[in-house]
Each structure stands twice: as C-alpha cells, then as structure tokens.
Amino acid sequence: MKQYLDLEDIKDLDNLIQKAITLKNNPFHHQELGRNKTIGLLFFNSSLRTRLSTQKAAQNLGMNVMTLDLKTDSWQLEFEEGSIMDTTKAEHIKEAAAVISQYVDIIALRAFPTLIDKEQDQKETILKSFQKYASVPVVNMESATAHPLQALTDAITITEHSIVKRPKVVLSWAPHPKALPHAVPNSFAKVMQMMDVDFSITHPKGYELNPEITQNTPIIYNQEEAIENADFIYAKNWSSYTDYGKILSTDQRWMINLEKLNNAKFMHCLPVRRNVIVDDSVLDSDQSLVIQQANNRTYAAQAVLKELLENL
Amino acid sequence: MKQYLDLEDIKDLDNLIQKAITLKNNPFHHQELGRNKTIGLLFFNSSLRTRLSTQKAAQNLGMNVMTLDLKTDSWQLEFEEGSIMDTTKAEHIKEAAAVISQYVDIIALRAFPTLIDKEQDQKETILKSFQKYASVPVVNMESATAHPLQALTDAITITEHSIVKRPKVVLSWAPHPKALPHAVPNSFAKVMQMMDVDFSITHPKGYELNPEITQNTPIIYNQEEAIENADFIYAKNWSSYTDYGKILSTDQRWMINLEKLNNAKFMHCLPVRRNVIVDDSVLDSDQSLVIQQANNRTYAAQAVLKELLENL
C-alpha cells in the first residue's frame, strides 16, 4: 500500500482485516517500524474518534505524532491553480503539501464536503491536491465523499461478530436534524461490495446515493421489508445526493428501535443522535456494536499505517 | 487508588505526600510503569498549569499523552438521560466516555461550573457522567466544585515549607473583578481538614462556602484577627455560594500586602491578579510560594497517576 485515499487502495481486504485483528491482539509488537517516523494529522474539521484512534494507532507503532488544526493553527489555503492570491488565502496547497512532506513521513487528512457545491465535493479537491503535491503517502481520515478508515473498521467488526457464513447486512437511512455528508454510507457500501455478504440499502425515495458507488447493490424503499432477518443493521443519516445536500425527510418512522432490530446487531459510526437515529434501548443493549466499532478504529488505522510504513 | 475525583479517593494523605516528594527527587524512575499507556487530557475549559503539569507528570512516567479540547476539537456533548437529540448536541456522554475509554488508559478531565445553575453545578454532571460511562479511571483536573490535584499540591507545599509541628494556615478570601468558582477553596479546606494543621477561613459575610465542606473549620469575619501569627496565608477569591455565583464585595482592604503577611508564607493556586488579590511586593518576595506550588502540580499529578497505573 502506497496511500490510503479510498478502498481501492486495499489490495486484499480479507488479508488486511486479518492483519488488523492480529494487531488488536498484539498492538505494541511493531514499535521498531515506526521509530523516528512521524505522522502529521491535519484537520480541517472537528474530530474525536478519528483524532484519538489514529494518534493511538501511530503511537502503538512507535511513531511520533504532530497534529495541525488547519482551521485555527495555520493559514487559509488556496487550491486553485494559477490563482492570483491577493485576497484572504495566504498559502497555496502546492507549498503547504510539499512543506508538510518535509516534516512528516505520512500525512493523514480530514476535510469534509461543502454539501453545497456538488461538483467541487465530487472532485475531492482538498484530498486530491494533498495527494498530488505531497511527497509522502496520504491517508484519508474522511474526505468529501469517502471515509475508508471507518469502512475498514466496519469490515473488521462485521468479520469479528458474524456468526453465519454470509451475513445479511442492511444500511438503513435514518433521520437527522442537520444535513450530513455521504462519506460514511459511500465507503460502507463500497466495502460491503468487497465482502462476501448479502448487502442491501434502504432509504426514502430521493436519498439514492451516487449510483457509481451503489452499482448493483439492491435498494429497497420499504425499511420493514429491507431489514427482515438482517444480521447487521447499519443506521446512518445522509443528506440527499440528487437534490444535493438537502434534507428531504426527517421521518421518525425510520429510526431504529428494538422491534426493528429483532436479532440483528446494531452498527453506527458515531457520533449518533440518540432517540433520533436510534432508540436508547438499542444503544444500551448487548446487540449494539458501536463501542466495538470505535475500538476497531485504532486497529484499522494501525493496519493501514503499518502497511504504509513497510512501503516507505 | 482507582480514580481521583476528589480528596476522598486518597486513602492515606501523608503517604501520598511523601510519595510525591520522592517522585520530585527522582521524576524519571518509573518510566516502565507508563510504557504503552496513554492518558487522555480532556478540556472543556482553558488551562495552563494543569495542562502542562499533568502532561509533564504523565511523560515523566513514560506515558503517551493525547489532549482533546472539547470546546473546539470535537462535538457538543449531551448529558441528559433519555434526551431526544434533535438540536445542537451531536454526541451523548454515554458514547463519548465509552469511546474515549477505548483509546486511553486514564481519562483526566477539566469542566468548570456554570456559576449560574447551583443545583446542576453541585451535581457535578460532567465529571460524574464521565466516571459513570468511562471504563477507565477518571482524574479530576478541576470540576464544578473540586480541584483535588491543586489541593494535593498545596498539601505537599505546606509539608515541605512547614517549620513548626502544627502550622497555622489561613484561607483568606480576596477581591476579584470576575465571579470565580468554589473548586479551589473547597478542596483546600478539605485537604487542610485532613492534615495536622491549625486551619481557619476568613472572608466577608455572605461568602460562606458550602457548610458540608467547611464543617467545623472556624470562620472568622475579621481578616486581621484571622491571620494573626499565621504560618501560611492562602489567598483566593470565590463568588458567593449562598447568593450563588454573585460578587458581593470587591473590597480592596481584603487584598494581602506585606504588612498583613508578616512572617507568613504566601500561597495562591494561580493565575493571580496582581495588586487585586495580593500586592506585587508579596509575590516578588521570598515569602511567596506560588511558583513552588506550580512546580508541585507536576509531582501531585505524578503521584496520583502512579497509583492509578499500579492499579490498572
């Protein structure tokens, strides 16, 4: 692995999942690998799990960690080629990415979408610009359209908790008061397509994800029908992709409760709005895997960083 | 020790003070203890001494440190049970505390009071919620009503600088332009009650601290009388507890000067308003212990963290 921008950078998913589980059992066994290596964690947006788990993963591997909050610590960046920089943006990504590459061995980056300018978000300008101008490997800590560290985490968690050979996994849209990105459902859909699972998506009409991502995945508009006999229900809100960034529904009937859960395990990437996305009774039950997912964030990141370190 | 929420978590104060003094003489002798252990420093509020000294203490013990500024880095947290989270708070403390516990071995937390809602402050909602939902030990880096790391520091400092068997220690209220919490005077009163000292409190009427904390400690409304022959004068402002969070007096005659200090040592937790709480001449004299107190913050934290690490 030379970078981790999206799931396509994984050569063998099963192998990477197994490596992550091995690291989970022995997190400190590779500290020579990261000795005198530094990761730079660059945040354009808030983070709790990603910030802590990626830092933990790097430290488990013996790496040094430098964190930079680009919204407060540093300057505004210009991403436009050929721009005459006479307004508020003080530094061009060409310099920023090349300069940061002088100080770190791996760059990890979080940059959310605008949810206003669909074309710009789809282009992944920030992530792709860092990739283009950095001279070190770049890791996506959630970009405009993808969250591949979360997806790898989810794949690990489903692998660990699956009790049938080919589990039924349903990604179920849930209501939310704020317009949310498509990164998590996009990456979850992609990683499920890479696994031997019976995967489908359920959401109200108008919430179709990018068809280039969902591809052949069945989309079922009737939640009750979709989740029947599910082994894993992954709840997640997203805003409309077609009517870009809009909230078309806040229909509480899409919230997951114990009755809907039935015998399935409940998954969510967190943070989760209790009693909006999912009922308290689900999160507080043994069927909820959300804390295990959060824990696996460390080992997903550690597996990726280990591969990158081995290829430096 | 399994947690350090308040002074009641100390089993043997004298012993802990002696351990801290031993660590001060050999701060780096226990680095194997903290190896591959991580402390998470969570700040809802600003900090200088606490941030640096707790980080230093952890690093002295060989620990990794991850700092999270909850007011800027992350999401707003919901603390209410059963809340329907459809407004601004994106994550419930149940998830936040459980998730952070996946990444760190000890959580240290700073969360100031509102000084508006007495009942809520007294309940210590934030600190207690973290304790309840975290699966790792929690350390109080100053909560709504207590600052036990400062109190332990103060106990160490008085132990080091006491030249009589049973020193006279006076906590003297001082004026301040802003309403301040009760955490420091509360914890100082508690720790003095645990030591073999002649302890009293002096303040203007209306500034009585919580009587459940002051208990039998003499309260003297005449400062001159109270501080006579004192060995240690600990100046500190706090807002009214009865008329909750209000400033009832800014009477400059309560400021400590050299004449009042006489032969006593001067103490304050810092930050201190010069020429409001205390005259320049006191702080600039050899009788001031404020810098020694600040230094002891490291060893108080280190003694506590060492006990917690030994009990993990």
Place this chain on the structure above:
Amino acid sequence: MKQYLDLEDIKDLDNLIQKAITLKNNPFHHQELGRNKTIGLLFFNSSLRTRLSTQKAAQNLGMNVMTLDLKTDSWQLEFEEGSIMDTTKAEHIKEAAAVISQYVDIIALRAFPTLIDKEQDQKETILKSFQKYASVPVVNMESATAHPLQALTDAITITEHSIVKRPKVVLSWAPHPKALPHAVPNSFAKVMQMMDVDFSITHPKGYELNPEITQNTPIIYNQEEAIENADFIYAKNWSSYTDYGKILSTDQRWMINLEKLNNAKFMHCLPVRRNVIVDDSVLDSDQSLVIQQANNRTYAAQAVLKELLENL
C-alpha cells in the same frame, strides 16, 4: 549558546551552519541529549512551518514537546509592571514565565508585532518579558522584529546552494495585500551581514527597514539594477517601517518572474502569495529553493536546540 532571541546569540555562524548540515545528514544521532527534556512551544499566533519544524527538531533530539496556544488554551497575559490587574488579563507574565519554566527545559515562543504601536513592537515586550522572567532558555520562533530561526535556515540554504565563492544576494521587496511584519527581512539582512556575501536590498522608497539593522547594506530603489547578475533573489513583502505598518505600494511590477530571476535561485520564507509576490513559473521551476528552505527549518532549529541542551 544560552538562549536564541536573535542572531547576536550565535557565537560562530559558520560553525553553526556546518553543525546544522551535519544534523541534516544524521538527524537521530543525539537522542540521548534530549531524553527526559521537554520543550514548550508557546504560540500567540498561527504557525505551520515553525510549529511542525521546531517540534520535529525537538523530537529528532529525543525531547518531549508540549504545545500551548496562548490565544485559545490559556488566559490573557499582563505584561505591564505594577499593573492593577482588575480588567481582562488574568495572569501576569512574571508568574506565567516562571511557572512554565517549572515544566519545561526550553521555552520557544512566537509573538507577532501589533504593526500599530511602533514603540511597543520595537521594545519586544513579550519576548523580552519571557526572557526576563523565565528560568530556562528562551528561543525566538518569530517575534515583533526578528525571526532568527528563519534567518539561520536561509544562511544554511545559501551555503548549500552557493556555487560561487562570494554570491550576490538580493533581498527584494514584493507587493502584498496585507500589512506584514519586518521580522523576516530584518533577520535576513542581519544574517547576510554576518556572511561573506555581496548583499543588497531593493524596495520602493518609503520601505526602508530600520537603519540600525540595515546599517551599511546598499539600498537600491531600482529593482532591475539591484537584481542584475544576482545568485540569490530573496523576495519578501513588508509594510512601511517609517510610516509604521502602512501599505504604501502594491505595485505589481515588483513581483518576481522568470525574466527577472534570470540565473538566480529564488528564495522566500513562506507562506507566499502566488502571482502576487512571485509568478507561478518561478515557484514551479528548479530555481526555486522555497521547499529546501522549509526543510532546513528543522535542522536550523535542531542545531540551536542541540546547543541549548548542551548548555543546560
């Protein structure tokens, strides 16, 4: 070296440059020197290169790093002697510097000028106050009037890339939409005066730097004449020193382009406004040294920190 406030703290510049180049070849050879030593990086202002490169330098030497953003993490500081602190400033520099000195072995500090109050900026109140009240060495990470780590970096870079015995180096003012400090041009002028180079400065009338700094350095108001046959052109904007902090010109004819560059190498401290200070074609050419300069920031800082550690 006992401190690094300005270039005068360097005893032997050539020797320090050679030490930096040696460290660049073997950055991890002195990790025992920094073991259990801590540097405190204190920022009153934004930073990217300085934050990352100084942290990297310290970690290369085996040091622990504690970063404090004084504008957000902590309290407002009072610098006035004898002030009655009854307004917004909660802590006096006397305490802050003495307290921080309890937790760190070296203090590194960034504090930009006001560009409004010339007298105050010239006094370097923040930097000098830290020096006065800290009990540990202080390093200047850019103050009101000086950026000596950048200047040392620039001296290293010119040494590395010089192909003639006595290169011609020109500091060329460039236009910029925002009023900028004099710290970089001041320190660059000073360090060039310390080296065996043919150094001159070119800028529009009214942009004369402090004459106590420029001293005998030739000032040429005609850019074309000044840069003729230059080996190194260092572009940089600054606001007027005489008409303090004012923008007197945004004349785009002062921008550096490939024609002006001719055979010279291009230098800039970054961040740089593309197509305002310098044309894209220059920055994207092999004649640009800006990324090499950024890289050398690490080894300039490391050479300084190593000297300070050896003298602790």
